[in-house]
Amino acid sequence: MHSVERVPGRDALSGARRVVVKIGSALLTNDGRGLDDDAIGGWVDQIAALRKAGVEVVLVSSGAVAAGMVRLGWSARPTSVHELQAAAAVGQNVLTETYENHFARHDLLTAQILLTHDDLSNRKRYLNARSALSTLVGLGVVPVVNENDTVVTDEIRFGDNDTLGALVANLLEAEVLVILTDQEGLFDADPRHNAAASLISEGRADDPSLAAVAGGGGSLGRGGMATKVRAARLAARSGAVTVIASGRQPSVLERLVGGEALGTLLTPDRAPIAARKRWLAGQLQVRGTLTLDSGAVRVLRGSGSSLLPVGVRKAEGDFVRGDMVLCVDEQGERIAKGLVNYGADDARRILGQASGRIADILGYMEAPELIHRDNLVVLS
Numbered sequence: 001m002h003s004v005e006r007v008p009g010r011d012a013l014s015g016a017r018r019v020v021v022k023i024g025s026a027l028l029t030n031d032g033r034g035l036d037d038d039a040i041g042g043w044v045d046q047i048a049a050l051r052k053a054g055v056e057v058v059l060v061s062s063g064a065v066a067a068g069m070v071r072l073g074w075s076a077r078p079t080s081v082h083e084l085q086a087a088a089a090v091g092q093n094v095l096t097e098t099y100e101n102h103f104a105r106h107d108l109l110t111a112q113i114l115l116t117h118d119d120l121s122n123r124k125r126y127l128n129a130r131s132a133l134s135t136l137v138g139l140g141v142v143p144v145v146n147e148n149d150t151v152v153t154d155e156i157r158f159g160d161n162d163t164l165g166a167l168v169a170n171l172l173e174a175e176v177l178v179i180l181t182d183q184e185g186l187f188d189a190d191p192r193h194n195a196a197a198s199l200i201s202e203g204r205a206d207d208p209s210l211a212a213v214a215g216g217g218g219s220l221g222r223g224g225m226a227t228k229v230r231a232a233r234l235a236a237r238s239g240a241v242t243v244i245a246s247g248r249q250p251s252v253l254e255r256l257v258g259g260e261a262l263g264t265l266l267t268p269d270r271a272p273i274a275a276r277k278r279w280l281a282g283q284l285q286v287r288g289t290l291t292l293d294s295g296a297v298r299v300l301r302g303s304g305s306s307l308l309p310v311g312v313r314k315a316e317g318d319f320v321r322g323d324m325v326l327c328v329d330e331q332g333e334r335i336a337k338g339l340v341n342y343g344a345d346d347a348r349r350i351l352g353q354a355s356g357r358i359a360d361i362l363g364y365m366e367a368p369e370l371i372h373r374d375n376l377v378v379l380s
C-alpha cells in the first residue's frame with residue numbers, strides 16, 4: 001500500500017533530514033565593511049550543532065563581492081561588471097577561508113560550490129551537481145554554495161542568492177529552506193519604511209497577496225523580500241517549506257529546528273514526492289523513447305521501482321545523460337517519463353543487460369539503473 005504523504009507545515013522543521021540555509025549579504029557584511037567574522041562564527045556553531053543532531057545542512061552564502069571590495073581597498077561598490085566580477089573572485093577566497101576556519105573548530109570539512117544558471121538548467125550538469133552535492137553531504141562535509149559571479153553574464157545571472165537557495169533545495173530535495181536575513185521575517189509592509197508593519201508568521205508560498213507586500217532590498221542585499229517570497233514558491237515545487245527569519249536572533253537555527261515559531265513560515269501546497277513528480281512531469285522536453293518489456297512495465301506501475309536496463313528493449317532518439325525520455329510499452333502506450341542516467345549510445349549498448357554488467361560493457365558505471373525512481377514519473 002502507498003502511504004499518503006501529508007502537506008508539510010512547521011513540523012517539517014523538527015523532522016527535517018536535510019536543510020538548506022541561505023545567509024544574505026545584508027547580514028554577512030558589517031555595513032559593507034567586509035565580512036562579519038563573529039556573526040559567521042555564530043552561524044557556523046549552530047550549523048555544527050545541527051549536523052551533530054544528524055541534520056544534513058547545505059549553506060548558500062552571499063558576501064563575495066563585499067569581502068572582495070575590502071581586500072582590494074575599494075570603499076564604494078563598483079558599477080562595472082568586470083570590476084564586480086574581480087571583487088567576487090577575490091572575495092570568494094576570503095569567504096571560503098572564513099567558513100573553513102570556523103567549521104574546522106568543529107572538525108567539520110567544507111566544500112566550495114560555485115554554480116551558474118546553466119549548471120541547474122542543463123540536465124546533465126543538473127544530475128552531476130546533484131550527485132556531487134549529495135555525496136558531499138553524505139560524507140559529512142558542509143557544502144558552501146554561491147553563484148559563480150566571475151563567469152556569469154547579466155542574462156544568465158541569478159543575481160540574488162534567494163533563488164539559488166531555492167534551486168539547491170529542489171536539487172537536493174531538502175525539506176526546509178531557511179533564509180536568514182536582517183529582518184525578523186516577512187512583514188505586511190517594509191519595516192524600514194513603515195514602523196507599524198507587523199510580522200506575517202505563516203502563509204502559503206503561492207499566495208499572490210504575499211508578493212504584493214514584499215518589496216525590494218537595502219543597499220547591500222539585492223533582492224529584498226520579493227525574491228525571498230519567489231524563492232519560497234520555487235522551493236515549494238519540490239515540497240519544501242521556507243522560513244524567512246532573522247540571522248541576528250540568538251541560536252535561530254537550533255530554535256527553528258527545535259520547533260519554535262520564529263520568523264515567517266511559507267508552506268507548499270503539495271507533499272514532497274507529489275510535488276517533485278509534478279515538477280518533473282511538467283517542465284522538461286522529451287528527447288527520446290525507451291520501449292519496456294512487460295516485466296518492466298509491471299514493476300514501474302506496481303511498485304514504483306527504478307527502471308533497470310534489463311527491462312528495456314529499444315532506445316530511440318538522440319538524448320544525453322540527464323535528458324527526459326518517455327517510456328512506452330511494446331504496444332506504444334505511454335507508461336512513464338524520467339531523467340535518464342545514460343546517453344543514447346551507451347543506453348543502447350546496455351539494453352537487456354543485468355546492471356552488474358554495465359561496467360564491463362561501457363568501461364564505467366554511472367548508476368545501476370537507467371532511470372532512478374526519484375527521477376521517474378509513472379503516467380496514469
Ligand SMILES: Nc1ncnc2c1ncn2[C@@H]1O[C@H](COP(=O)(O)OP(=O)(O)O)[C@@H](O)[C@H]1O
Pocket residue numbers: 023024025026027180181182183185186187188189190191192213214215216217218219220221222223224225226
Ligand atoms: N514586506 C517586507 N518585510 C520585511 N522586509 C522587507 C519587506 N519589503 C522589503 N523588505 C526589505 O528587504 C530587506 C532584506 O532583503 P535584502 O536586503 O535583499 O537582504 P539579504 O541580503 O538578506 O537577501 C529588508 O532589510 C527590508 O528592508
Ligand SMILES: N[C@@H](CCC(=O)OP(=O)(O)O)C(=O)O
Pocket residue numbers: 023024025026061062063064065066088146147149159160161162217220221222223224
Ligand atoms: N553572489 C553575490 C551575492 C548576491 C547577493 O547579494 O544576494 P542576496 O544575499 O540574496 O541579496 C556575492 O557573493 O557577493
